[in-house]
Amino acid sequence: MTRSSYQVRPCKNIKEVLETHYKWAIDQQWDSGKDGNDIKQVLYPIHPSSFLVGTIQEEEEKENKEEKILASICAIQYDDNNGFLAWYIVGEATERKKGYGLQIFNQGLENLSTSSWIGLNAVAEQVHNYKNSGFVVHGDITRYNGKNNNNHLLTPTTEAVNIAESPQLLDQLVDRDHHTIGMRRPTFIGHWVQYHSTYGWGLALKDKENKVVGFGCMRPLESGLYRIGPLFADSLDYAQDLVTRLMAKVPPGAEYTTDAWMTTPETKELFEDRLGWSPLVTFHRMWRKGTNINKNNEQVPCPYESPAIKNGYYSVVSVEVG
Numbered sequence: 001m002t003r004s005s006y007q008v009r010p011c012k013n014i015k016e017v018l019e020t021h022y023k024w025a026i027d028q029q030w031d032s033g034k035d036g037n038d039i040k041q042v043l044y045p046i047h048p049s050s051f052l053v054g055t056i057q058e059e060e061e062k063e064n065k066e067e068k069i070l071a072s073i074c075a076i077q078y079d080d081n082n083g084f085l086a087w088y089i090v091g092e093a094t095e096r097k098k099g100y101g102l103q104i105f106n107q108g109l110e111n112l113s114t115s116s117w118i119g120l121n122a123v124a125e126q127v128h129n130y131k132n133s134g135f136v137v138h139g140d141i142t143r144y145n146g147k148n149n150n151n152h153l154l155t156p157t158t159e160a161v162n163i164a165e166s167p168q169l170l171d172q173l174v175d176r177d178h179h180t181i182g183m184r185r186p187t188f189i190g191h192w193v194q195y196h197s198t199y200g201w202g203l204a205l206k207d208k209e210n211k212v213v214g215f216g217c218m219r220p221l222e223s224g225l226y227r228i229g230p231l232f233a234d235s236l237d238y239a240q241d242l243v244t245r246l247m248a249k250v251p252p253g254a255e256y257t258t259d260a261w262m263t264t265p266e267t268k269e270l271f272e273d274r275l276g277w278s279p280l281v282t283f284h285r286m287w288r289k290g291t292n293i294n295k296n297n298e299q300v301p302c303p304y305e306s307p308a309i310k311n312g313y314y315s316v317v318s319v320e321v322g
C-alpha cells in the first residue's frame, strides 16, 4: 500500500462532517449536542466551508486509488471577523504523531489569518502545543455535572420567556453575547436561538420592569445528559433561577452539565456551593492575533482582567466554538 501526499479540503457535505468531526468528537467523549444537531442546525448551515478534513490517497495498485480521511478541524470566522478553531482531531489513534494534525491545524490558522483574533478552547494536554503556535491562555472553563436538588426560585417576581417565540429580544441577546464574550456574532446567535426552539430550550429572564436580566439555553446530549449553555445573568440569583427554570423543562432525575466560565468570581459558588454539582475537567481559552488588528480591536476579545466580561458570564455557549 502506498500513500500519496496529504491534502486539506473543505467537507463535501453535512454527511461527511457527521462522519468525521461529529463522530470523532463523540469518540473523544466531547458530546456537543445530540445527533450532531448543533452542527446540523447551526454551524454547518452558516459556515459550511469552515469544516475541513485532511486526506491522503491510498493505492494498492495503480489506478485503484482510494481517499482516506485522517483529520478534522473547523475554522469559523464570525461576523465581526474574529475566528475560532474547533474539532481539531486526528480520527484514528494509529494515525496520530505522523504530522497530519499540525498540517490541518496550520491550514485552519491560514484560513483565519485575516481575522482580528483567533480563539480556541484547549484541553490541558494541548496547551503547550498551542503556545508554540502563538496562542496565550486568557480564561479557564470547568465542566460541571450534577442533578436538580429541588431548588426553589430565589427571584419569583422574574418571568422566563421562550426566546424562540420572542424575536423582538434577538438584538438584546446578540448584544449580551457580544458584551459578555467579546465577539459579535448575530448570525450564530440567531441560529442558536432557533436550534433551541426545536432541539432544546432557550429562556430570557425578565425582571418586574420587563428588563432582560439573563439568558440561558439547554440542549440534550448523546450521553443522555442535558447541557446548559450559555448562562449569562446580571446576578448570581438570576443565574441560579435560570438554571432552575431550565432544569424544570425535563423530567426529574435527569443529569445536567455545563461548561462554566471560571473567571467570573461567582461561578464556582453557583455550581459547587449552591447547586452541588461536581467539577470534571478544565479547558483553557486561548487567543492569538490575526492580521486584522487595529486600534479598535487591539485588546483580546475576552481577557481574564475585563470586568465587563467577569460580570454575568457563568457558562459558555459551546465549548467547541466559544
Ligand SMILES: CC(C)(COP(=O)(O)OP(=O)(O)OC[C@H]1O[C@@H](n2cnc3c(N)ncnc32)[C@H](O)[C@@H]1OP(=O)(O)O)[C@@H](O)C(=O)NCCC(=O)NCCS
Residues within 6 Å of the ligand: 028, 088, 089, 090, 091, 095, 096, 097, 098, 099, 100, 101, 102, 103, 105, 121, 122, 123, 126, 129, 130, 132, 133
Ligand atoms: C491533537 C492532535 C490532533 C494532534 O495530531 P497529531 O497528528 O498527533 O500531531 P502531529 O503528529 O501533527 O504533531 C507533530 C508535532 O507538532 C506538534 N503539534 C501538534 N499540534 C500542534 C499545534 N496545534 N500547534 C503547535 N504544535 C503542534 C506536536 O506536539 C508534534 O511535536 P513533536 O514532533 O515535537 O512531538 C491528536 O493528538 C488528536 O487527535 N488528539 C485527540 C483530540 C484532541 O485532543 N484534540 C485537541 C483538542 S484541544
